Amino acid sequence: MQHLKLSALFIGFFAILGCESGPKTTQTEKKTAKTYPAFIGTYSRKEGHVDGKGEGIYLYQLDSATGYLDKIGVQGEIVNPSFLTPSADGQFLYAVEEIGADVDDAGRVVAYRQAGDHLEKINQQSTFAFAPCHVSTDSKGRYVFVANYVGAIAVYPVAGNGGLGEAIYKEAYTGKGPHSRQDAAHPHSVNLSPDDNFLYVPDLGTDNIYIYKVNYADAKKPLSRIGATKVHPAGGPRHFTFHPNLAKAYVVNELSCSVTVMNWDKTTGKLDTIQSISTLPVDYKESGNTCSDIHITPDGKFLYAANRGHNSIVGYAIDAEGKLSLIDHASTQGEVPRNFAISPDGRFLYAANQNSDNILILSIESDGKLKYRKEEKVFTPVCVRFGN
Template sequence: MKLLIGGYTKNTSTGIYELPVIPTQDKPGLQLGPAKAVIKLGGPTYFVQDGNLLFTIKNAGDQGGIASYELSQGKYQAKDSYLTAGSSPAYISLNRTQKLLYTANYHTAVLAVFAYTSSGSLTLLDTVTHTADTLGPRPEQSDGPHPHYFDQTPAGNLVSCDLGNDRVDFYQLQNNHLEHRASYQNEPGFGSRHLVFSPDGAYFYVVGELASKINVVKFNEQDWSFTNIATYSTIPADFTGHNGAAAIKISHAGDFIYVSNRGHDSLTVFGVKQDHTLELRQRIASFGQFPRDFNWDQDEKYVVVANQNSNNATLYLRNSEDGCLTPLQKDVSVPEGTRVLFAE
């Protein structure tokens, strides 16, 4: 097992780094070894893997887009790229079964669907551009729509989160064409960023970057009905500094939800009750500045968070009974990290 961390390349980072995951000798557990640059490219702020193929955001000066790499004989080889003028996307996800990629571009407001082959070749299938229909009141929303997430739903549809419009939009891909199906509107100034679904597919939990909140929503993918259940703060009520909630993850069993807080510099842990409402279990420091992404291993036993502004990562042990995190290793050096992914 190994860990991949990538992010911005504005200062010292050169792309995507690999960190070995090493069993400790004196006690059960793991530690992270030194980070080594394994893919050199601009701005790999988000990436995903399908076997030996890796698909990443790519910034190439006045162009932005995505690129594919193949791991062969221990090295990543560039396979293909799709670049257009302007900013690169903020998010990329994949459908391994149908070999599709989905991207959301925060700056250009474009959602895109790509097909990929087993050799890593990329083909654009369709795009949709969000319009300024329901812009929120905050300064970050004044310049237009900002889709920050585009991924699959439990029933095989697609869903995006738009920070500018405070909105969650649902699509179907029919004959390689995106068709809008429904929208769910968050409160003004929420800043809809990312979401996760309950294992039964009947609820989603959307994190608001600008409001530092999680909204619990019951929904039905057959008739596209939505019920607002409850909303919870990811930061303490007495915190007065600036914060932007970022990544959200839900455990495989659906019993715990985790959110990163950039500004409060913490991870917040919620327990999920039987009725899908939440209860606060823990807020723990990220031991760095501006934690954006975090992730866990396949068994959800270990969690790693990357601190973008302090150029370090933190490793935690996760308790599956109460969901809480215990730090195992701090100050793991890795530059400008915004994406964390465990890989075999």
């Protein structure tokens, strides 16, 4: 009888080992593993569309061997940091405070110095419009760009200490589209081309992607609009990305739940649509799904987009011409994945579930499928970004 009890214990022990999720970490990977700074933005107060419970910006370290996140600090003196972007040199972090039109003040963009387990605030500037929802900076840290959901963009010069000067460019958008949510212009992101020469602004409200030439030599005229590309009617273009190796660009359409693939002319900045593909399973018939985010793995093999409603990450294989073919859908095991990020080494994906207070960590398998790895509890997470 004692022998049977011991056998049962051993069987149970090895069964638990066999249930470990995600890829095994080899000894070589452990020895060469790096840690990366990770920043998680949250909604910190109640707004009309969300019950914000976060404390601000959470600071983590990413272990590249395991994919796990280790919390090291929090920057609490900020309201609704709904989008973040680290500088390319790893010294600074820029965040927008998403303040809605129900308050007297416009939104703000805040500059921080990265200081290990905390952030040191440098300064802040007004975004001159409500609900700033996206921020970016060029690879040399010359300008910071902000998109305000309530119809405007702004450009700021960056000082030597990483701080922001007063806005040197502001543009209000007008127009509307056929969808009920397209009653006005809604620029949703500001995206630089890989060479920093062009800026692309998807406008959810008008189905346009506005194209600008960036002028770094003349701060009096940092942007010159050179054209626009339309997606299909009622598409609602939201977030945008470039292929790391091919001259292709991709936009995720929030309202039509699709990804549009475009040829990108590196000389003129022009975009030409070559494909549009759904983000939802063919048998999914429920209404109310909207798309949020889009990213490509560093090796250029796979593209992922997020569904809010279906609550999934859809994966596609990218062929030699940049076109997409469906791989699979992976549940985010939470509600409303507003944002996600891919680790710098391309091995893991982190989905921020806004309404269920969790970040799901998934491993990216060799075939592009996603596999559950771990869950990290974070209140109202809405942005995940990695530094150097």
